[in-house]
Amino acid sequence: MATDERRVKRELEEGIERDFTRKMSYGDYLRLDTLLSSQQPLSDPPQHDELLFIIQHQTSELWLKLLIHELRSARKLLGEDELAPALKRLARVKHIQHTLTDQWSVLATLTPSEYAEIRPFLATSSGFQSAQYREVEFLLGNKNADMVAVFSHDETARAELDALLHEPSLYDEFLAYLSRRGYAVPSHLLDRDWTQPYRLDQGLVDVFAAVYSEPHEHWGVYETCEELVDLEDNFQQWRFRHLQVVQRTIGQKTGTGGSSGVDFLRRALDLTFFPELYEVRTRVGG
Numbered sequence: 001m002a003t004d005e006r007r008v009k010r011e012l013e014e015g016i017e018r019d020f021t022r023k024m025s026y027g028d029y030l031r032l033d034t035l036l037s038s039q040q041p042l043s044d045p046p047q048h049d050e051l052l053f054i055i056q057h058q059t060s061e062l063w064l065k066l067l068i069h070e071l072r073s074a075r076k077l078l079g080e081d082e083l084a085p086a087l088k089r090l091a092r093v094k095h096i097q098h099t100l101t102d103q104w105s106v107l108a109t110l111t112p113s114e115y116a117e118i119r120p121f122l123a124t125s126s127g128f129q130s131a132q133y134r135e136v137e138f139l140l141g142n143k144n145a146d147m148v149a150v151f152s153h154d155e156t157a158r159a160e161l162d163a164l165l166h167e168p169s170l171y172d173e174f175l176a177y178l179s180r181r182g183y184a185v186p187s188h189l190l191d192r193d194w195t196q197p198y199r200l201d202q203g204l205v206d207v208f209a210a211v212y213s214e215p216h217e218h219w220g221v222y223e224t225c226e227e228l229v230d231l232e233d234n235f236q237q238w239r240f241r242h243l244q245v246v247q248r249t250i251g252q253k254t255g256t257g258g259s260s261g262v263d264f265l266r267r268a269l270d271l272t273f274f275p276e277l278y279e280v281r282t283r284v285g286g
């Protein structure tokens with residue numbers, strides 16, 4: 001083929017598969033028939049921006065699915081004293097969190113006027129009812145038994161969340177790992193009621209203060225602590241971007257889920273997963 005022609009058309013090679021009547025194709029493997037028929041706008045007359053709204057949420061839910069998969073695995077690996085593979089999982093978790101946070105910029109292109117055309121069709125539905133979001137919160141240790149009842153209408157989601165409520169979180173598993181490694185983790189933290197939210201413990205701050213005063217003596221533990229701080233930091237970045245996008249689209253309106261809206265969301269920024277890892281910062285360097 002002439003050089004000029006190559007600039008405008010790439011010849012398909014002989015060996016390239018073209019007939020998928022009896023072979024598995026890309027779309028078959030990825031179940032794209034199901035995936036791409038799952039965007040069903042409700043607005044009437046149809047609103048151009050509803051597809052953006054749906055896809056933003058669906059992609060978020062897909063990434064949350066992977067996040068849960070990785071967090072569960074990291075938690076299990078910690079329980080098996082496999083620190084390095086657990087850290088590998090957490091590295092991936094952090095990239096997923098970045099993607100989730102970055103994608104807020106797409107939805108931020110939705111103006112208040114555009115959203116107002118879609119909003120009535122959302123009725124009482126709200127992200128507050130995202131089961132996977134609650135699963136991530138529970139896995140990270142922000143337990144809240146009241147959240148389980150929100151899923152009474154969906155037995156699979158309710159049972160999954162209830163199971164996580166009763167299981168140790170990633171942080172609980174980390175503390176058990178520390179204890180097995182000889183760190184003086186207060187015993188009441190190792191056998192507590194897992195359904196309760198984790199509360200700051202000064203004895204554990206002392207343990208981390210020793211780690212942070214001599215990082216080179218405790219490198220793997222120190223590295224894991226900092227990975228967990230990254231995870232919490234990233235989670236808060238997501239919450240903050242959500243708050244900002246909500247503020248610019250609905251202002252001070254109450255939420256479709258029945259909450260006060262931005263004031264309710266702002267209070268989530270006070271929630272912490274790993275309180276001792278923040279408390280220890282005040283102690284470092286005296």
Ligand code: HEM
Nearest residue numbers: 056060126127128130133246249255256257258259261268
């Ligand atoms: C225009 C876009 C959005 C608006 C105006 C909005 C608004 C709100 C409001 C007002 C709430 C409080 C609960 C309520 O009363 O409804 C909420 C909660 C929530 N939203 Fe959104 N949201 C938007 C987009 C998203 C997206 C893209 C996600 C991604 C999955 C999401 C996930 C959540 C979650 C997980 C909660 C619960 C947060 C918590 O309990 O702290 N939202 N949203």
Ligand SMILES: N[C@@H](CC(=O)c1ccccc1NC=O)C(=O)O
Nearest residue numbers: 122125126127128254255256257
């Ligand atoms: N709570 C939002 C509605 C909303 O954003 C929403 C509705 C249905 C499915 C996902 C949603 N996203 C996050 O809350 C509102 O009050 O406008």
